Amino acid sequence: MNRRNFIQMAGIAAGFSATSFSVLARAGEILPKKGRRVVVVGGGYGGTIVSKYIRMSDPSIEVVMIERNKTFVSCPFSNLVIGGSRDLKDNMITYDKLAEKHGIQVVYDEVTGIDVAAKQVKVGAGTISYDRLVLSPGIDFRFDELEGYDPVETPKYMPHAWKAGEQTLRLRKQLVDMADGGTVVLSVPVTPFRCPPGPYERISQIAWHLKNHKPKSKIIVLDANPDIVSKGPLFKKAWEKHYKGMIEFHASNKVTKVDHKAMSVDTGVEEVKGAVINVVPPQKAGAVAYMAGVVGEDKKWCPVNQTTFESSIVPNVHVIGDACSAGAMPKSGYSANSQAKVCALNVVQLMNGKDPIPPSHVNVCYSYVTDKEAISVSAVYKVAEGKTIAVPNSGGVSPDLSELEGVYAHSWIKNILHEMSS
Amino acid sequence: MKPMGIAVIIGGCFMIQAPVWAESPSQAAMLSNTCAGCHGTNGSSAGPSMPTIAGMPETYLLETMKKFKSGERPSSIMGRLAKAYSDEEIKMMVDFFAKHPFGREKQEVDAAKVAIGKQIHNQRCKKCHMDEGRDSEDSGILAGQWKQYLQISMSDFRSGKRKMPEKMAEKVDGEGKLTPEEVEAVIHFYSSQQ
Structure with missing residues (x-):
C-alpha cells in the first residue's frame, strides 16, 4: 500500500466522520483495524525484524510498521565509508520486499504523538490504533x-x-x-x-x-x-x-x-x-520513547521486562534496540536484531494468552582496523533472576586481528541486511 | 487447454499467499532465531563465508556443534558461541534447522572448473556425498553451499587445522592426491548446484 492510498483512506474516514459522532471520535484512523494488531515504530535493525518475526510466528496478527524514511542506512559498516573502502549505497535497504513477503503494512510517516491510554499512535496523516506497540526508535543526542x-x-x-x-x-x-x-x-x-x-x-x-x-x-x-x-x-x-x-x-x-x-x-x-x-x-533513547512516556528515572533509557521487552512503566508498550536497557547486552545492531526476535515471539505468546518463553540472545560485533583486517567480540545472553546476563565461560574477543575476521564480517553485514529487507 | 488454465489459477493463488514459513513460538525457535543474524533467516545464508545450515542432516550438525564446543574444529566465532549452549539446547537448534529447506542462491562459477569438478566428484566423492552433494548421512550438504565457505573449509582441512574424516583424507590426500586446482574445481562443481 502506498502513501496515496493512505491519503485516500484518510479522506474516506474524514467523510464518514461528518455523519456520525461515534465515527467522529475515530476521525483520522488511517488504517482501521481488521483484527489484533501490533504497531511497530522504527524500521531499523530492531523494527524490521520484530515486524517480520511477529508475522512469521502468527500470521493472524496485523503488523503496521511506521518509518519516516523510505531508505534505511546502516550504521554498522558506515565507518568503512569514512575510511574510503566502502560505498554508502551498500549500507542501504528498502522495505518493499519485506512488506510484500510478510504482509507488513509499512506507513512512511512521522510519529507526532502516542496516546498510550487510547492505544493510538499519531502520525502526520492521522492516527493508527494498536493492541500492542513496539518502539525501536534508536538514539537521540544529549546536546x-x-x-x-x-x-x-x-x-x-x-x-x-x-x-x-x-x-x-x-x-x-x-x-x-x-x-x-x-x-x-x-x-x-x-x-x-x-x-x-x-x-x-x-x-x-x-x-x-x-x-x-x-x-x-x-x-x-x-x-x-x-x-x-x-x-x-x-x-x-x-x-x-x-x-x-x-x-x-x-x-x-x-x-x-x-x-x-x-x-x-x-x-x-x-x-x-x-x-x-x-x-x-552523549546519547539517549530516540524521541518517540519520550512521547510514549517509557523513559526511566535516568531520563535517558527505557527500562523493560527482560523477557518480553514490555516497558516497566507503560503496559502494552515494548521497547527494543539501542533505546532500551537490556542488562549486559551492548547497544549494537546484532543486539537489536536478537532483541527483536525475543520480543516478537513473546508478544505473540502474550497476545495468545500463553506464557512467555525464556529468552536466548546472541551478539556478534566486528570492527575493521584497516580496510581488510578485523577483530570481533561475541556472546550469548540469557535471563537469570530478571536480569540479562552473558552466559559464563563462553563468548569473548577474537584472538587477534585478521583478514579472515574481515571476510566473516563482510558476510555478516550481507546476511543481517538481507534478513531485514526480505 | 483447460487443465492448463486451472494450473495457472492455482499458481496464482499460491503466489499471493506467499510461501513464508509460519512457525508458532517455541523454545527451539527462541534459541535458533538469533543464529539467523549471521546464517540467514531459518538458516539459509546470504553471505558467502557463512554456510547455509538449513536442511543439514541432524547427525552432521550435532557433531559439528560438539566439535566447535570442544575446540576440535577451528573457528572464528562459533567456538566461542557453542560453549554457551547445553547439549539439550544444541539438540533443539539442530532439529530446528534440519527441518527447514536448504535455500540455494545462484553463484558465480567457472564452467570449465565445474566440468572438471564433476569428474572428480564422480570418481572420488559421490559415495559419501550422494546426489551431487545434496544428500549425505554424516557429512554436510555441499550442493549449493557457498563457494567461499567451502574454500575456507578446504583450506582448514588441507593445512591440517581441521581433521579430515578418514575416508575423506583417503580420497583427497591419498593415492593420486588432489592438486589445489582440482580441489577448487570440485568446490565450483558443488557451489554450481541449484
Missing part, C-alpha cells in the same frame, strides 16, 4: 550537555556521523579535503552509547585513510571514559601495528564545550583545535 553545541549548525562543521547517511558523507568529505599535516579530533562520550567499539573502529578507519593519503597528519582522541570501552587490547595492538605514532589517545578527557566557528573543543582543562572535528555527543 544540552555540550556547551555551545547548536543542534542545527554544529553538525555541519563538526559532524557526529553517529546516525548514518548525510553525516557520514560529510565527515568523509572533510577528511578528503583536509590538507596533509592536519589534525583530526575525535571525542568519545561516556558510556552507554550506541555501538561501544564504534568510536575506536572509526579512529582506525580515519587513521587508515590518513596513513595512505596524508601521512603527516595525526588524530587526537578525547575519550570521556577511563579506557577504550570495547576490544581495548585488540585496538591498541592494531594501532601499534598499523598506525604507530599517528594516534594520540587521551583517556578520561570529557569534552564539555564546543565552538564550531573556532573549530575547537574544550575538556574544561584544555582547549583542542582541529582541522576536522568529529564530536560524538
Whole structure:
C-alpha cells in the first residue's frame, strides 16, 4: 500500500466522520483495524525484524510498521565509508520486499504523538490504533550537555556521523579535503552509547585513510571514559601495528564545550583545535520513547521486562534496540536484531494468552582496523533472576586481528541486511 | 487447454499467499532465531563465508556443534558461541534447522572448473556425498553451499587445522592426491548446484 492510498483512506474516514459522532471520535484512523494488531515504530535493525518475526510466528496478527524514511542506512559498516573502502549505497535497504513477503503494512510517516491510554499512535496523516506497540526508535543526542553545541549548525562543521547517511558523507568529505599535516579530533562520550567499539573502529578507519593519503597528519582522541570501552587490547595492538605514532589517545578527557566557528573543543582543562572535528555527543533513547512516556528515572533509557521487552512503566508498550536497557547486552545492531526476535515471539505468546518463553540472545560485533583486517567480540545472553546476563565461560574477543575476521564480517553485514529487507 | 488454465489459477493463488514459513513460538525457535543474524533467516545464508545450515542432516550438525564446543574444529566465532549452549539446547537448534529447506542462491562459477569438478566428484566423492552433494548421512550438504565457505573449509582441512574424516583424507590426500586446482574445481562443481 502506498502513501496515496493512505491519503485516500484518510479522506474516506474524514467523510464518514461528518455523519456520525461515534465515527467522529475515530476521525483520522488511517488504517482501521481488521483484527489484533501490533504497531511497530522504527524500521531499523530492531523494527524490521520484530515486524517480520511477529508475522512469521502468527500470521493472524496485523503488523503496521511506521518509518519516516523510505531508505534505511546502516550504521554498522558506515565507518568503512569514512575510511574510503566502502560505498554508502551498500549500507542501504528498502522495505518493499519485506512488506510484500510478510504482509507488513509499512506507513512512511512521522510519529507526532502516542496516546498510550487510547492505544493510538499519531502520525502526520492521522492516527493508527494498536493492541500492542513496539518502539525501536534508536538514539537521540544529549546536546544540552555540550556547551555551545547548536543542534542545527554544529553538525555541519563538526559532524557526529553517529546516525548514518548525510553525516557520514560529510565527515568523509572533510577528511578528503583536509590538507596533509592536519589534525583530526575525535571525542568519545561516556558510556552507554550506541555501538561501544564504534568510536575506536572509526579512529582506525580515519587513521587508515590518513596513513595512505596524508601521512603527516595525526588524530587526537578525547575519550570521556577511563579506557577504550570495547576490544581495548585488540585496538591498541592494531594501532601499534598499523598506525604507530599517528594516534594520540587521551583517556578520561570529557569534552564539555564546543565552538564550531573556532573549530575547537574544550575538556574544561584544555582547549583542542582541529582541522576536522568529529564530536560524538552523549546519547539517549530516540524521541518517540519520550512521547510514549517509557523513559526511566535516568531520563535517558527505557527500562523493560527482560523477557518480553514490555516497558516497566507503560503496559502494552515494548521497547527494543539501542533505546532500551537490556542488562549486559551492548547497544549494537546484532543486539537489536536478537532483541527483536525475543520480543516478537513473546508478544505473540502474550497476545495468545500463553506464557512467555525464556529468552536466548546472541551478539556478534566486528570492527575493521584497516580496510581488510578485523577483530570481533561475541556472546550469548540469557535471563537469570530478571536480569540479562552473558552466559559464563563462553563468548569473548577474537584472538587477534585478521583478514579472515574481515571476510566473516563482510558476510555478516550481507546476511543481517538481507534478513531485514526480505 | 483447460487443465492448463486451472494450473495457472492455482499458481496464482499460491503466489499471493506467499510461501513464508509460519512457525508458532517455541523454545527451539527462541534459541535458533538469533543464529539467523549471521546464517540467514531459518538458516539459509546470504553471505558467502557463512554456510547455509538449513536442511543439514541432524547427525552432521550435532557433531559439528560438539566439535566447535570442544575446540576440535577451528573457528572464528562459533567456538566461542557453542560453549554457551547445553547439549539439550544444541539438540533443539539442530532439529530446528534440519527441518527447514536448504535455500540455494545462484553463484558465480567457472564452467570449465565445474566440468572438471564433476569428474572428480564422480570418481572420488559421490559415495559419501550422494546426489551431487545434496544428500549425505554424516557429512554436510555441499550442493549449493557457498563457494567461499567451502574454500575456507578446504583450506582448514588441507593445512591440517581441521581433521579430515578418514575416508575423506583417503580420497583427497591419498593415492593420486588432489592438486589445489582440482580441489577448487570440485568446490565450483558443488557451489554450481541449484
